[in-house]
Amino acid sequence: MKILIELEDLSYTYPNASEPSLKNINLSLEKGKFVALLGSTGAGKTTLSLCLTGLIPQLLEGKLSGRVRVAGKDVGKNAVQTLAKVLGLVLQDPETQIIGRSVEEDTAFGPRNFLVPAKEIEQRIDQSLATVRLTGYNQRLTEELSGGEKQRLAIAGVLAMEPEILVLDEPTSELDPLGRSEIYDTLTDLRRKKNLTILLVDHSTEELMDKVDEVVVLNQGELVWRGIPSDLLRNLPLLRRWGIKPLPVSEVGWEFYEKGWISLAEIPLDISSAESLIRGLLPLYGNRPGHPLDGVKYLGKSHNQVQQHGENLRSKREPNHSEKVLAVEIKDLTYQYNSGKSALRGINLTINSGEFLALIGQNGAGKTTLAKHFNGLLQPTSGEVIIEGMNTLRVDTSELAKTVGYVFQNPDHQIFSATVEKELEFGLKNAGYRGSEMKNRVAEVLEYTGLEPYRSVHPFSLGKGERQVIAVASILVLKPKLLIIDEPTTGSDWTGVQTMMALIEKLHSAGTTIIMISHDMDLVAQYAKRVIVMKDGEITLDGTPQEIFSNEEVLRESFLAAPQLCKLSLQLKDVLGPQFFVKASEFLGMFESGEQRGC
Incomplete structure (x- = not known):
């Protein structure tokens, strides 16, 4: 050859x-x-x-x-x-x-x-x-x-x-x-x-x-x-060492492999293999069969255990809406480009303070165009956008920037200073901060984001993942109430993805409203509490990750697809009942112990 x-x-x-x-x-x-x-x-x-x-x-x-x-x-x-x-x-x-x-x-x-x-x-x-x-x-x-x-x-x-x-x-x-x-x-x-x-x-x-x-x-x-690919994909320690994302279904299989229930060669590489594996293991290692779950015969945990497990998961994912303050209120928003092309049509949307919301949809669906209305980068052709009580048509972009932080799809489009420290100082200086207050804010955010070791380093001497964190940090110094992150993990390796999402989750836990635009459905399923699907400038679906990723018809029409583990959950609906798993470790919860059952 x-x-x-x-x-x-x-x-x-x-x-x-x-x-x-x-x-x-x-x-x-x-x-x-x-x-x-x-x-x-x-x-x-x-x-x-x-x-x-x-x-x-x-x-x-x-x-x-x-x-x-x-x-x-x-x-x-x-x-x-x-x-x-x-x-x-x-x-x-x-x-x-x-x-x-x-x-x-x-x-x-x-x-x-x-x-x-x-x-x-x-x-x-x-x-x-x-x-x-x-x-x-x-x-x-x-x-x-x-x-x-x-x-x-x-x-x-x-x-x-x-x-x-x-x-x-x-x-x-x-x-x-x-x-x-x-x-x-x-x-x-x-x-x-x-x-x-x-x-x-x-x-x-x-x-x-x-x-x-x-x-x-x-x-x-x-x-x-x-x-060959299969040999690498079944070796999760190597993948993790080299910063390569494992297949989600293989992570499920690795949980079973570490228990000693299956061989390395049995680790699944696709959904159907994972489904067959789980169904085969349940009679051997699952709990006693026969417990009803909403009329469904459940072969894993007892009904009470499953119910409690689901409540624990929801409590970790749901924001605290005790104050019910609207972070975003959009009324009949339309937007047209100068060429006359319509980008947004009749958008009506409210977002509560403290929510973690994901915007998903095909390329050109209008996700970024919509998000740019939140900080005044774009103005409505018609309709209203109200952010924390401020109408974007009546407030300067500089004023909105104190409330709304925007991290661009490409971090290199917003990084231009000679050191990481100066990059963080830039926005503060524009906002009128000087002296010790500015220095204290910079020091606080450098520590918070793990960038302290790079304080005096030129941003472009660092990797893409670090530059994405710098872009987020440059916004955080302004202490925004609402943070928009456009494709936060594009081009990052798996280690960088985990670092970025841990930072975003940390911000959300501290009360920041998060709006994430992403094509990574795994991340959307794992981290977002509410998901909005857009198509051709319109909102076509609004719900929880479970509601969204269970609707295969709308996903298909929107050129989207549910992540692997969501598909696996749907395939195991007769076993899981109402549960909807998005993490590999959750599937292990279907099994009580490693003790094999049988005659």
């Missing part, structure tokens, strides 16, 4: 860096293979991708040793534009590679530079946009696209160039769940039809594992693992 990518003893150190980002990497990829490159933030995944394109070392200086060959071409001896004809790269941040004013203009940029005939370019544009679910967007302005739509456009622009090799650096991190699935299905289809070689850099594993041939793992610049 022909080798299309070959790395020999590849090492690379960025300018002024004390440690290499890549250390003696040896890797070869055969033509037609689909390989996932996994690893924590800072593992070297993006650096390796840039080495394949020739951007390192031709445009980014530094110390490189070893050899990189792509489609038989020595990367160090061929121009970047020459390599671009055989290898297409989709960058992690889509805005860095979108240059056209309209969707059509941007998609056509690559083929035009390759002097592809005009008629063929038109065909490639339509085909590429259809592939990423952007049909009909040809004349849309790129500046009006949502984050997820921009990500789709970046992928379409590379697909239109018809490369022999595709390297994608977290290409679906900002896409809705079905959008991610569609992109992965498209890549699988392209690989099969055109025998493409695909290297996909990602933190996620759920949608990938039945599609890729093998997995390569980088850790601290070193290649530490290579093999």
Whole structure:
């Protein structure tokens, strides 16, 4: 089989860096293979991708040793534009590679530079946009696209160039769940039809594992693992060590494995396997069968235990509404872009102080547009938005900023100071704080967020996860009553995700109203107490996570999907009764002990 990518003893150190980002990497990829490159933030995944394109070392200086060959071409001896004809790269941040004013203009940029005939370019544009679910967007302005739509456009622009090799650096991190699935299905289809070689850099594993041939793992610049996906996914200690999110159903299986009830090979990798496993274990390790639960035969805990378990879970998740103060009140809100496109239609919504609410929906549904009305970044075309009693049409944005904190989808869009400390001071200075009060607030938030060790460090010398925490911290110094967090975990490894969500949960416990925009349904199910589904600028569903993720029809129409463990709960409805589990450890609660029953 022909080798299309070959790395020999590849090492690379960025300018002024004390440690290499890549250390003696040896890797070869055969033509037609689909390989996932996994690893924590800072593992070297993006650096390796840039080495394949020739951007390192031709445009980014530094110390490189070893050899990189792509489609038989020595990367160090061929121009970047020459390599671009055989290898297409989709960058992690889509805005860095979108240059056209309209969707059509941007998609056509690559083929035009390759002097592809005009008629063929038109065909490639339509085909590429259809592939990423952007049909009909040809004349849309790129500046009006949502984050997820921009990500789709970046992928379409590379697909239109018809490369022999595709390297994608977290290409679906900002896409809705079905959008991610569609992109992965498209890549699988392209690989099969055109025998493409695909290297996909990602933190996620759920949608990938039945599609890729093998997995390569980088850790601290070193290649530490290579093999078939199932072998890696069943080894949870390795996944956790390397900052890779385990499959939720595999976490359930690991609970049973640690009890000694199943072998490593029996750890499930999909919902049906997990369901079969649980049903098989219940007669052996579950409580005595026969206890009724709302008319359902329950094979796990007794009715009283289950009822108490559910009440405990709810008490942990429900906010205290004793004062019933409205944080947000929206009346008949509509909003239109300058182009005339309607983004929000007839929104009516109230949010109580202290709630933890998640906004979910497909890319372009209007989630971020709605949230930007809460702090005055956008003004209603018609209708009213009232925040903590203040009408946003009558209050300056600077005044709203004292009450509403907004953390952008990309933290790098709001970080610009030379040190972490100065970044936190900036907002306080604008709000009129000086001297000891400012210093005390900064010190308090640095300690609260765990950023104290980085006080004098330049933010951009830190990883994406740390920069996201800095963005949150820069808002917290103003002590907002309401915090909006737009995709708080995009691009973070699993360790970074857990750190960020622990901080958000800590803020919520302290009484802050949280509004989280997210495409990560696992996080929404685990942390949000109320979920709002949006589609085409309208609210289509409003309820608890259980109510939302049980409504498969609305989810499907909104291009969403319930998380794995919610689906597993629904599959086990006859066993669980009204219970709805969102954490792996909760499934272990169905079993009283590790003592096997039987004759």
